[in-house]
Every structure is written in C-alpha cells, then in structure tokens.
Amino acid sequence: MLDWEHIFATRSARMRASEIRELLKLLDRPDIISFAGGIPDPALFPDAEFAAAYAALFAEGAGRSALQYSVSEGYAPLRAWIAGQMAAIGIPCTIDNIIVTSGSQQALDYLGKLFLSPGDTALVGWPTYLGALQAFNAYEPVYDRLIPFANRPAADFATTARERGGAVKFAYVSADFANPTGETLDRTTRERILDLAEELDIAVIEDAAYQSLRYDGEPVPPLLALDIARTGHIDRTRTLYCGSFSKTLSPGLRLGWICAAAPVVSKLVLMKQAADLNSSTINQMAIARVAETGFAAQVDRIRKVYRARRDRMLAALEAHMPAGCRWSKPDGGMFIWVELPEGMDGAELLARSLQSAKVAFVPGGAFFADGTGRNTLRLSFSCASEAMIDDGIARLGRLIGEVAAAA
Structure with a gap:
C-alpha cells in the first residue's frame, strides 16, 4: 500500500480531530445527557419560514438563477x-x-x-x-x-x-x-x-x-x-x-x-x-x-428560550457543584465555563462521566493552544431542556464530588 504519510504536506501533521465534533455523535445516544455541542436547538429553527422561502423562489421563477x-x-x-x-x-x-x-x-x-x-x-x-x-x-x-x-x-x-x-x-x-x-x-x-x-x-x-x-x-x-x-x-x-x-x-x-x-x-x-x-x-x-x-422576531424568540436555560443551569450549578468549583455567569451566548478543583482532569472526568453519570461535556484543555487548562470544562445549555439541565448537573455534581473525595 502507498505510504501516504511521506507525501502529505507538513501542515497535515497539525490537523487534529475536533473533540467537539466527536462528542456530537453522543447526541444520538438516548442514555446520555449532553451539554457538549454548542449547537442551536432545532426546535427553534424557523423551518416554516424557510419552506415558504424556497417554495416562493421556484413559484416566482427564480429557481433557475437560484440553482x-x-x-x-x-x-x-x-x-x-x-x-x-x-x-x-x-x-x-x-x-x-x-x-x-x-x-x-x-x-x-x-x-x-x-x-x-x-x-x-x-x-x-x-x-x-x-x-x-x-x-x-x-x-x-x-x-x-x-x-x-x-x-x-x-x-x-x-x-x-x-x-x-x-x-x-x-x-x-x-x-x-x-x-x-x-x-x-x-x-x-x-x-x-x-x-x-x-x-x-x-x-x-x-x-x-x-x-x-x-x-x-x-x-x-x-x-x-x-x-x-x-x-x-x-x-x-x-x-x-x-x-x-x-x-x-x-x-x-x-x-x-x-x-x-x-x-x-x-x-x-x-x-x-x-x-x-x-x-x-x-x-x-x-x-x-x-x-x-x-430576523428580529427569530432572535427575540431564541433569546427568551436560551435565557431561561442559562438561568436554569446557573441555578443547578449553584445547587449541586461541590466546593472547589467555580463557573462563569455569561450575559449571553450558549456556554458556561467551569473550573474544577485543582488537579482534577476534565478529560478523565469525561471518561468516567460517560460510563457512570451519563453526562457529556467538553474538556477544557482542547481550548488552550498549549494544552493546559486540564482542570476546566465547557457546558452548553442551548440544546438541553430544563429537566435535562436539572438532572444532568445534579449527576455531574455528584461525580465531581466523588472524584474530589477520592483524590
């Protein structure tokens, strides 16, 4: 077989799989509560508006130019x-x-x-x-x-x-x-x-x-x-x-x-x-x-939903995270950043979480150019219901507490 490695450009050695894209595969597992992918909630997509827009393009004779x-x-x-x-x-x-x-x-x-x-x-x-x-x-x-x-x-x-x-x-x-x-x-x-x-x-x-x-x-x-x-x-x-x-x-x-x-x-x-x-x-x-x-109505709609989910996750973190954890309190967006107790590894925590707590998140080390920040993780609230947030954060908090106690 051809040895591809010796003919790849040197830049190819710097290409790495996205931890986030890999974790998105977990969305199809019904046993996993995922706070991993920073993706919009598909239930909030303006699908009817897009259906009408595409239909109108063809009905009005713009189909040929559109294609x-x-x-x-x-x-x-x-x-x-x-x-x-x-x-x-x-x-x-x-x-x-x-x-x-x-x-x-x-x-x-x-x-x-x-x-x-x-x-x-x-x-x-x-x-x-x-x-x-x-x-x-x-x-x-x-x-x-x-x-x-x-x-x-x-x-x-x-x-x-x-x-x-x-x-x-x-x-x-x-x-x-x-x-x-x-x-x-x-x-x-x-x-x-x-x-x-x-x-x-x-x-x-x-x-x-x-x-x-x-x-x-x-x-x-x-x-x-x-x-x-x-x-x-x-x-x-x-x-x-x-x-x-x-x-x-x-x-x-x-x-x-x-x-x-x-x-x-x-x-x-x-x-x-x-x-x-x-x-x-x-x-x-x-x-x-x-x-x-x-556009304005769509943005107003998603803001209301995501604001409620952010508030729910912040409340759940306050209720369930053990001592030694800190987290951001964002004014918008889709993410909350969590700092774990010193010495805890986010990637190792994820491996344990997928096995026992059944909660997914993104380990924070992936976001540091030098691979540091191992005791951090990213949570996304955009695609999780309030019930999922309550249950998932409670599970995650218990696991972090167990890992910290055993350290």
Missing part, C-alpha cells in the same frame, strides 16, 4: 441586508465591505490563509475557540497569549515572534459571550486590544458568532465599530468582523460573512474563487428572504 453559479462576493440583496445590520450596530459600510462565506468557520480559514506564513504568530485568548485553532493550524503558526496583556509591552510580542522565526500577524478575539468561556470583553479591554494592534501594526479578527445572543446588560460596541470611530472610515480599519447565521437562523445552510475594509475583501474574493467559487446561491437567496421578514 446557478453566482458571484464570489455573495448574493447582492443578502449583502445589502448584512450591511444594514452592520450599520445598526455602529459599523457603517457598503456591500463592497461584505463577502459571504460558508459559515464563519470558512471565514476563519480564509483569514488564516491570508495572513499566516509558517512560523508567524497569532495572538489568541487562553482559552480560545477550538475551531479557530483548527482553522489557523493548517497554516503553521505559533501562538502567543493575548489576554491578559495589560503589563506586557507591544515590543515584547514582536521580539518573541521574531525569535520564533516569524512576525505577529493578527489578534483573534471573540468579544461577546465567547466560546468557550461565555466571557464578554468590556469597552476598555476592546480599546486596549486595538491599541496593541496599532502598536504592532497587525490585523484584528473579531469573531462575532454570538453577538446577537445577549440576554442581560447593555451592548458593548464591536471592535470594528470602535476602530471606525478611531479612523473615520471602514476602509481605513484593521479589524475584520466575522458574522454568522448559524446561531440565529440555521447552521445547516452554512452561511456567514466577513465585514472589512474593501481592499481586504477584494483579496478574500480571490480566495473564494479558488476555494469553492461561491457559497450556495439558493441558500443565500432563502436566507435573504427569511432575514428580511423575520
């Missing part, structure tokens, strides 16, 4: 709607600042490809979104810790990057209800990130996948909005905003976008042409119809 190739930038009416949404959150732009992608995951892949040469440094949170690490890993970067950075001068980041054989290229930030921690960055921290990016003359990648899912508190301006306030125009900014329809309308349609300075979008269009020509035309047309008529 055809399209421009790489994306369906113009959808880009216009996105531009309107951007303006509503303080990001005035035109459709020339928007490119539609196959989910925000493709956006992260494109941006890694655009900026990273082997040995370059990406600044990321500690922990950070596992999917971002997977997207960037293919381009062979090294990682440095973005937060906390208050007492670290910019020159130190640049020096460390040079010593590692490259340059700092971007800071990756999930500023609202981050995956995995649920953390939201305050305005001061966002401004500091922009200050650091200016000093280093690097890009800022703003992953805003959960930006619409706020349940409490006042919205904080996106980094791109703050960047525009500094520079006066989006085409003079260094921030690239990655949005998604996956958490609001449908993950299965695989549609997201990048909003950025027009010269960067032009470069991304060339990458899109080389990668997949264009995102699904019919799906873009259907999303545009559903978004134009019902």
